[in-house]
Amino acid sequence: MKKSLEIRSVRKSFGSNEVLKGISFRIEPGEIVSLLGANGAGKSTLIKILSGAFTEFDGEILINDQPANISSPLQARSQGIETVHQKINEGIIAGLTVAENLLFDRIALGEISRLASPSKMVREARNVMKSLDLDWDDSILKDDVFNLGIADQQLLLLARALSHSPALLILDEPTSALSNAEVSRLFTIIQKLRADGVAILYVSHRLGELEELADRLVVLRDGVIQSIQTKPFEWADALHDMLGMDLRDSQFGIEEERGTEVLLSIKDAQIFDESKPWSIGIRSGEVTGVIGLLGAGKSELARALFGADKLKGGTLEFLGQAFKPKTPLDAIRNGIFLISEDRARDGILENWSISNTTSLPFLKKIASGKILNFNKETELATTLIERLRVVTESHKSTVDSLSGGNQQKVMVGRWLVQNSRLLLLDEPFRGVDIGARREIAQQIRDLVKAGNGAVIFSSDIDEILESADRVLIMVEGDVKFDSYLSETSRNEIIKKMSEVA
Amino acid sequence: MKKGNNLSQGKEFVARDFLVRYGFILVTLISFVSFFATQDTFRLSTTFFSMLKYTSVVAITGLGIMLSMAVGGLDLSVGATAGMAVTLSAMTMVVYNKPAIVAVGLVLVAGILIGCLNAFLIVVLKIPDLLATLASMFAIMGLKLVPVNGRSVSSGMMMENGSTAPGKFTDAFLKIDSGQLGPIPYAVILWMLLTIACWLFLTRTTWGRAMYAVGSNPEASLLAGINVKLYRSLAYILSAFLASISGLILASRIGQGDISAGNSLLLDSVAVALVGTSVLAMGKPNAWGTALGAFLMGVVITGLTIAGFPYYGQDVVKGAVLLLALVFSFTLSRKKSRFISAV
Numbered sequence: 001m002k003k004s005l006e007i008r009s010v011r012k013s014f015g016s017n018e019v020l021k022g023i024s025f026r027i028e029p030g031e032i033v034s035l036l037g038a039n040g041a042g043k044s045t046l047i048k049i050l051s052g053a054f055t056e057f058d059g060e061i062l063i064n065d066q067p068a069n070i071s072s073p074l075q076a077r078s079q080g081i082e083t084v085h086q087k088i089n090e091g092i093i094a095g096l097t098v099a100e101n102l103l104f105d106r107i108a109l110g111e112i113s114r115l116a117s118p119s120k121m122v123r124e125a126r127n128v129m130k131s132l133d134l135d136w137d138d139s140i141l142k143d144d145v146f147n148l149g150i151a152d153q154q155l156l157l158l159a160r161a162l163s164h165s166p167a168l169l170i171l172d173e174p175t176s177a178l179s180n181a182e183v184s185r186l187f188t189i190i191q192k193l194r195a196d197g198v199a200i201l202y203v204s205h206r207l208g209e210l211e212e213l214a215d216r217l218v219v220l221r222d223g224v225i226q227s228i229q230t231k232p233f234e235w236a237d238a239l240h241d242m243l244g245m246d247l248r249d250s251q252f253g254i255e256e257e258r259g260t261e262v263l264l265s266i267k268d269a270q271i272f273d274e275s276k277p278w279s280i281g282i283r284s285g286e287v288t289g290v291i292g293l294l295g296a297g298k299s300e301l302a303r304a305l306f307g308a309d310k311l312k313g314g315t316l317e318f319l320g321q322a323f324k325p326k327t328p329l330d331a332i333r334n335g336i337f338l339i340s341e342d343r344a345r346d347g348i349l350e351n352w353s354i355s356n357t358t359s360l361p362f363l364k365k366i367a368s369g370k371i372l373n374f375n376k377e378t379e380l381a382t383t384l385i386e387r388l389r390v391v392t393e394s395h396k397s398t399v400d401s402l403s404g405g406n407q408q409k410v411m412v413g414r415w416l417v418q419n420s421r422l423l424l425l426d427e428p429f430r431g432v433d434i435g436a437r438r439e440i441a442q443q444i445r446d447l448v449k450a451g452n453g454a455v456i457f458s459s460d461i462d463e464i465l466e467s468a469d470r471v472l473i474m475v476e477g478d479v480k481f482d483s484y485l486s487e488t489s490r491n492e493i494i495k496k497m498s499e500v501a
Numbered sequence: 502m503k504k505g506n507n508l509s510q511g512k513e514f515v516a517r518d519f520l521v522r523y524g525f526i527l528v529t530l531i532s533f534v535s536f537f538a539t540q541d542t543f544r545l546s547t548t549f550f551s552m553l554k555y556t557s558v559v560a561i562t563g564l565g566i567m568l569s570m571a572v573g574g575l576d577l578s579v580g581a582t583a584g585m586a587v588t589l590s591a592m593t594m595v596v597y598n599k600p601a602i603v604a605v606g607l608v609l610v611a612g613i614l615i616g617c618l619n620a621f622l623i624v625v626l627k628i629p630d631l632l633a634t635l636a637s638m639f640a641i642m643g644l645k646l647v648p649v650n651g652r653s654v655s656s657g658m659m660m661e662n663g664s665t666a667p668g669k670f671t672d673a674f675l676k677i678d679s680g681q682l683g684p685i686p687y688a689v690i691l692w693m694l695l696t697i698a699c700w701l702f703l704t705r706t707t708w709g710r711a712m713y714a715v716g717s718n719p720e721a722s723l724l725a726g727i728n729v730k731l732y733r734s735l736a737y738i739l740s741a742f743l744a745s746i747s748g749l750i751l752a753s754r755i756g757q758g759d760i761s762a763g764n765s766l767l768l769d770s771v772a773v774a775l776v777g778t779s780v781l782a783m784g785k786p787n788a789w790g791t792a793l794g795a796f797l798m799g800v801v802i803t804g805l806t807i808a809g810f811p812y813y814g815q816d817v818v819k820g821a822v823l824l825l826a827l828v829f830s831f832t833l834s835r836k837k838s839r840f841i842s843a844v
Contacts, residue, residue, distance in 0.1 A: 332726040349717040361725040
């Protein structure tokens with residue numbers, strides 16, 4: 001059944017922070033509408049409202065011009081809305097087979113018996129896969145889902161959504177983990193769905209994909225729709241609307257720094273078991289940006305340099321000395337700090353105050369002997385709050401009560417207020433508003449100007465363009481490209497990133 | 502209209518916050534005052550101090566459990582460790598006729614060794630805390646029976662070879678429990694000193710701060726350069742050490758190597774440590790909360806016993822007290838408590 005979807009004056013706030021400020025647009029059956037927006041523009045919030053994850057909001061959702069009540073994910077599904085979320089691991093259920101994962105919704109609803117035999121399960125799964133032109137072997141279907149590559153997991157989630165024959169399909173960055181061949185296969189499926197009259201909301205940062213797929217373009221910034229375009233798209237205008245004029249200006253204002261001294265030299269590094277070894281020098285006095293898709297090995301590299309994990313092979317030299325960090329403590333003692341990718345999981349301590357979180361890596365510095373000096377601790381936190389302009393009532397407020405941007409300022413700032421020689425930042429701008437993002441970027445810039453080094457690991461090209469001087473492109477554990485930003489272009493970077501070995 | 506709503510909602514929040522913060526202290530005060538007002542025997546100062554003395558064993562063991570909870574675990578072997586202390590001190594004095602000081606020294610060393618064993622199982626062999634200490638609990642309970650052939654050790658008992666055991670529980674050893682400084686029993690002084698020590702350790706030292714960090718988020722702690730393995734080990738060693746101290750008090754009280762001693766200690770101590778997390782809405786294991794939890798348990802049990810409440814109903818009361826504390830820290834509190842939910 002064909003359905004249209006209309007979003008009418010949707011508003012959503014978290015506390016005093018209004019994330020969606022009255023959004024209205026419509027998707028007709030057989031149309032692909034693309035949502036374009038920077039991190040923090042409100043895309044995920046909108047998707048969560050449409051998929052039934054957020055139920056409290058102002059405004060209306062209409063399906064076929066009738067007000068729709070989407071008060072749970074299950075209800076969204078029963079009205080024909082299927083969502084493929086960006087975070088793969090939130091959809092994949094560990095410990096189950098590929099077939100069970102594929103049929104999970106139906107198992108959960110009891111449509112397929114929980115006790116169904118594996119062979120019946122595989123048979124059902126095969127039917128689903130066949131209807132989507134995916135020819136997965138029975139042995140794969142019987143295998144544990146964790147043995148699938150990340151791209152196949154993504155396809156699996158898509159197949160699961162499609163198995164419900166949705167009338168409205170929401171795809172949130174479905175290609176971030178896929179190779180070119182897989183992307184084109186995905187596109188064939190999506191175009192077939194469009195021909196069948198499915199209404200599709202497609203979210204991606206990759207402009208090339210939008211050019212190929214989208215019928216209309218909705219550009220979102222700071223919770224407001226800036227513009228809606230129909231084909232042919234004017235990309236310069238779209239980017240302008242998406243990033244905002246002021247940002248564009250500041251981007252041009254950054255003067256490229258070039259360092260000369262090699263701070264950390266990485267020799268014959270091997271990230272994955274089968275990946276090629278490579279060597280590179282990280283220089284002080286410049287910001288190195290490491291860009292790559294999900295699973296390219298960025299986090300693995302960052303953690304290895306910090307002593308949290310081991311490289312599969314290769315050696316490190318820091319300031320000309322052999323450097324073999326066994327634990328993060330070894331790295332911290334040398335002034336090498338890591339701001340890890342997932343601050344909720346790997347950084348924030350629940351109910352801990354800003355003061356306590358700030359001092360944790362440097363307890364020695366706020367103690368005489370082993371006795372804590374609370375005055376010193378407060379001083380340290382106050383310095384951080386002032387220097388990074390953290391918006392908070394007091395240094396005693398808990399970090400989890402702050403907004404995402406301010407949380408990140410604390411997580412980054414606690415390292416910045418110490419003497420760092422080399423700062424490693426893994427996805428430092430994820431879920432961070434534009435203001436905080438610029439403030440953090442500025443602090444990083446000041447750090448390298450003082451003769452230190454910084455490496456920003458990111459999968460977002462705009463973040464790298466905005467904050468780095470030099471760019472390294474990682475593809476499948478290998479560094480494919482090394483250049484100063486002024487000597488390359490956005491298009492070249494995108495092209496190199498999507499090249500597969 | 503809307504404003505009025507907000508105001509009454511605000512009042513409700515204030516009342517709720519007050520309950521979450523002070524509810525448990527209030528309950529303790531109310532129980533104490535009501536027993537004090539209705540039961541003559543409860544008013545005697547000797548009752549008060551003997552109540553504290555009896556509570557001290559659970560309280561000190563509870564401090565140990567509290568430390569293991571601070572690093573995000575739970576030491577199930579504390580009751581067995583205290584029981585080991587009873588048998589080991591009886592063996593040393595009764596069978597081998599050694600002085601009290603040797604018994605005390607051996608027990609404390611054995612306690613530390615048990616802590617090291619737990620730490621080894623958890624940190625090196627990577628067995629989850631609960632499972633590792635459950636296994637060591639059984640191992641300790643069983644092992645302590647081997648040298649005594651499964652029998653309790655008492656002064657003047659018959660040995661395997663037909664002779665009489667040469668030693669006895671020395672007077673010095675019996676003084677651990679029966680001795681007093683003025684009106685205050687040694688055991689109570691020890692309890693207070695250890696509570697203060699644990700409090701200072703956890704809140705004022707880098708060690709304590711690091712232990713709380715490990716309990717809150719081990720991965721984040723590791724990435725902040727904390728030696729997670731070291732602090733988890735330290736917590737289990739201290740926990741077993743404290744359990745062996747309470748075992749010494751218990752042995753001194755019983756005056757013989759009762760093999761069943763310490764059996765009920767584990768659950769009581771877990772309860773007081775858990776109760777302690779709700780005091781002052783701390784939301785995390787803490788020394789004074791544990792002391793207050795033990796105190797309330799002592800008050801309620803003593804008061805009810807004096808009032809003629811049957812002893813077999815005591816566990817019902819303990820359960821109710823624990824439940825009440827959990828309502829304060831989970832149902833009413835708006836703060837998420839990670840420590841207890843991990844248990």
